[in-house]
Amino acid sequence: MCGIFFQLSLSAAQFEKDKRTCEFLKRRGPNSSKELAFPAGDLSCHCSFSAHVLHMRGLLTPQPFQDDAGNVLMWNGEVFGGISVMPEENDTAIICQKLSSCKNSSETLALLSAIQGPWTFVYYQKAGDYLWFGRDFFGRRSLLWKYDAEIGVFTLTSVAAGISIPGQSDWKEVPAVGVYKVDVKAAAQTGSVSFELFPWAGNDMSSRVMNSVPSGCTFEMNQASLSLTSPVCPLNMSIPEEKVEVNPSLQVSVGNLEELLISKEKTEVVNRLIDVLSEAVRRRVHSLPFVTKDSSLFSSAQASIAILFSGGIDSMILAVLADKHIPVHQPIDLLNVAFKLKEPKKQPEKKLNKQKKKSNDSNTDRVRTQLSSPFDVPDRITGKAGLKELQDLNPERQWNFVEINVTQEELQQMRQERICHLVHPLDTVLDDSIGCAVWFAARGKGVVTEEMEQRAFTSSAKVILTGIGADEQLAGYSRHRVRFKMSGHEGLIQELAMELARISSRNLGRDDRVIGDHGKEARFPYLDEEVVNYLNSLPVWEKADLSLPRGVGEKLLLRLCAKQLGLGQSAVLPKRAMQFGSRIAKMEDGHEKASDKCTRLLYD
Structure with a gap:
């Protein structure tokens, strides 16, 4: 790069x-x-x-x-x-x-x-x-x-x-x-x-x-009507003959995925996606600097690959597949970013006592767990749970779970010094939130916990795998459910076609600039040409079933892959956008819309 x-x-x-x-x-x-x-x-x-x-x-x-x-x-x-x-x-x-x-x-x-x-x-x-x-x-x-x-x-x-x-x-x-x-x-x-x-x-x-x-x-x-050959096949526009009934009452569990995997046809589709996605990851973790053992760059204790890691299904699958292709003696860095939660306002003692009486013991325990650290944001909690699953799958691997904790003061400083320039010329509230979250995550500066003790840690990895492209192809966003509810499979297909067509202008240029600022390279396995080709060839109902509840229906095919690869609860986690999972969205004006122009991105 x-x-x-x-x-x-x-x-x-x-x-x-x-x-x-x-x-x-x-x-x-x-x-x-x-x-x-x-x-x-x-x-x-x-x-x-x-x-x-x-x-x-x-x-x-x-x-x-x-x-x-x-x-x-x-x-x-x-x-x-x-x-x-x-x-x-x-x-x-x-x-x-x-x-x-x-x-x-x-x-x-x-x-x-x-x-x-x-x-x-x-x-x-x-x-x-x-x-x-x-x-x-x-x-x-x-x-x-x-x-x-x-x-x-x-x-x-x-x-x-x-x-x-x-x-x-x-x-x-x-x-x-x-x-x-x-x-x-x-x-x-x-x-x-x-x-x-x-x-x-x-x-x-x-x-x-x-x-x-x-x-x-x-x-x-050009006057000769010459063109480049598209690297991917057209999107499958097939629509199922039978009308699908929405089943929001279904209880979400890993067992739901096991039942769906019983079908031989479904298993074949799942195994094929695992194969092409695994090959996409292999290409990206093997194409690294040519290093010999006598080189000063060589160190088995340092990771060459990092993953933007929330513990969600996209990053979990990347971690499992990377584990298959990276020698077991080499660590893999899992970069997990969290923005400091605001201190809750102190309430009058009478009101507080009244609330305590209303709270049952389980609610109190839940609140205590959530407030045990100002950085215990949703992505930190699911990230730690995901780390445990990965350690169970391969206990021999050193998984460096890097807790990247960002205060509002540091966010404001680095946004003005660096991030506002990198996001430019994009300028929305969403660009600000995602751009800042990805910049801090890619920097890889945080702490890791070893034997119950934390130590300062900065990721050495020059390659960062990111899960961009999974939601756009497998109906992972909430807007896909809205479109499906309004216009059925036909509307959903149109939405997915638009997602892939605009991904360069909405996400990829910005994320390349933000990650590249650290002298690191972003790699996108879900956007590998062979992966997109395969997903484009499938009818939409093979990829997602939005008649099923959140945590199962969206990205259904990927969830089935996760189950097949041996993952557990992470396979049924509902989609959570990075700006909410990392809680950066809570740091600023809560009344802003994602599409609003963001004045914070202007350079002072």
């Missing part, structure tokens, strides 16, 4: 980068920094490249990477399949070599279409003075753009500094709808930047591009 920055100046002049943006880019890539600049477009334009590399595989390869023909590549991605990259090879060098061998646009698109894994790239093609750039099908890596018409400078970057005035930012996320091509010579002649779009086949996303094109720029679909 890396932080990349590119500027095309339509004059021969060079311009200084924003110092704060440079700092953020360097944190994304702490292992190598390099710059490259040269005139282009018959010498009337100027191209500037800057890249900061986080070394993940093969030999460390500084970027920008320039080949003998003068082509330049900045590659922020991981090749997990589609084209061959050996463990000792670096994918940047391989991709550049293959791009330079492409004789026309069709071959370039065929190459990019074949790559399985997350990517963002900027590629200067010397022959013809063309600039190519874009994001993968799901937009798993961040890329922002803007155009300053006054000075004629077009900029692309992984991350950009935030703003202090509402509505004044020119930065926008590059839509993950295809790849873009700029004729640099034509831009020099016209004094303006125009993009040629090569979309993913079957996706009519021109409206998304139109709304996101930087002011002063234009775009058009």
